[in-house]
Amino acid sequence: MMISNKVENIVILNHHATAPDTGGGGRHYELGKSLSEAGHNVCVLASSYDNGKKEYLTYEKVNEVKFSERFKFIRFKTAPSYKSTLGRFLNYINYKNYAGAYSNFGDTPTIIIASSVHPLAWIAGYKLSKKYNAKFIVEVRDLWPLTMYEDFSGLKRKLVFSYLESLEKKYYRLADAIITTAPFAFEYIESKYNIDKSKVHYIPHGIDIEKFDDEQKMSDDILSEELSEVLNSYFCVTYTGALSKSEGLSTFVKSAKLLEQYKDIKLVVVGGGPEKNKLEKIIEENKLENVIIFGKQPRKYIPLILKKSKILFCGLMDREAFKYGISKNKFYDYMASNKPIIFCSNVRGSLITKAGAGVTIKPGNSENLAENIISIYNNYDNVGEKFGSNGRRFAEENHTVKIVSDQFLNVISHVK
Structure with a gap:
């Protein structure tokens, strides 16, 4: 160079x-x-x-x-x-x-x-x-x-x-x-x-790895009492970011219905945006008690939220442009957090797969998403932690x- x-x-x-x-x-x-x-x-x-x-x-x-x-x-x-x-x-x-x-x-x-x-x-x-x-x-x-x-x-x-x-x-x-x-x-x-x-x-x-690590060390006191309690008490599968149509969040929320028997699993959505009302309607219509939507949080709180989560979710709807690949900021925050990632997308050349940081599955299938959540949940000490360490190493070496x-x-x- x-x-x-x-x-x-x-x-x-x-x-x-x-x-x-x-x-x-x-x-x-x-x-x-x-x-x-x-x-x-x-x-x-x-x-x-x-x-x-x-x-x-x-x-x-x-x-x-x-x-x-x-x-x-x-x-x-x-x-x-x-x-x-x-x-x-x-x-x-x-x-x-x-x-x-x-x-x-x-x-x-x-x-x-x-x-x-x-x-x-x-x-x-x-x-x-x-x-x-x-x-x-x-x-x-x-x-x-x-x-x-x-x-x-x-x-x-x-x-x-x-x-x-x-x-x-x-x-x-x-x-x-x-x-x-x-x-x-x-x-x-x-x-x-x-x-x-x-x-x-x-x-x-x-990603600024040093800054990210410093923010992960912040006290729980910066979070709301409810958010802190959920993250500390449950096995949280978390999404952070904009609540927009392109993020595939309807599939994420609908997968909660298939996870109801796992009483310690909660799906956590952190963010704001135009899809919030639609997601709340899905929760209400399906009487879902294992999904919680929290509002948009300050950017500096996100590393701590990711640290306290167990699995991280990212989704993308199909778009013509995605056949040329993408680079989402969210990927690098997620990988730096040392946690396994489930990416629901048909995007070409998934970085999550390339990094060995988790699994990439087809979008729009809540049943398949739930199955992958359960698979990582049941093998967390082995598969989950390996995905997490792979992602962290990939971010440090490349991003x-x-x-x-x-x-x-x-x-x-x-x-x-």
Whole structure:
């Protein structure tokens, strides 16, 4: 791996990037922190609108937060709020305009990384790269518009795809390098747009293992009395994250009916989102007493919740884009927790299987899910603990923030 010693001035565009000062974190905060500690200057351009909380983190037009002398976040008050699909798209446009016009960087940018929470970030990123004669790197978090294939149909799908595919075609070709979080995305980019696969670099998500371990050591007192009691008293099969349709949570909750004879097993759902009412209805209609839904918890509580759980659940509905693989942040939290994982998905190249961190089964089958829960439950001291240790080792060897930041620097070295 070739890494240049030159100090780079790196600008990262991510509409939804979050940081610890507002209770968040994630890929670009951790990456920026690591790159700045390696001696580079990093500025992340984000929005102050929190899509999860549906509120603004700050009402300043432009807000600057410095995490160190070399690392800062700039947040733009983008509008309008996400009250409709149109509102969301107008917010995207507003972010593109703010980010593309921003100039108060201090040091002249040498590297622009535009990340596709949505592809309009590429427009702003390319504009900045031309203005400052900087190298332009496209990061593909989701394969737009393929990731939305199931969300549209008919004429609307045709119009949306036509526009977004035109952006893909243009900015994949203009980019000095393309970074993807999906391991097989190069196949899509090469076959659809005739982009040489040597230009495409797979860099998955990473995890700050030391921070995760420190948060696992936090006292139970930070948790609600009810959540703490459940985690300490039962064999908990736990899901943490957004309660969205794509996560396969209906299957998870329905599997509880088949586990009722195991009085010490509880299914625990920790999070908030649009599927909550649907899940509560399933619980009520089936009179399930072995499923408990807790609200969204602060990010720093999650390692402790995972530590106190016995099995961790992750699911994904079928999507056309998943044939190119995925990289979910949840995977690395789960693996770092040293617990067995059940992953319900048809996604290609399951990381859980690759790591030997658990089992990957087909989605939508609550009976099969229950059978796998029982199998690990009955063999926990052998099979369960082996899955857990395999996952932890895999995360340490392949997915630390330091490893990921070195991979970014390697790409940067090749485009200079």
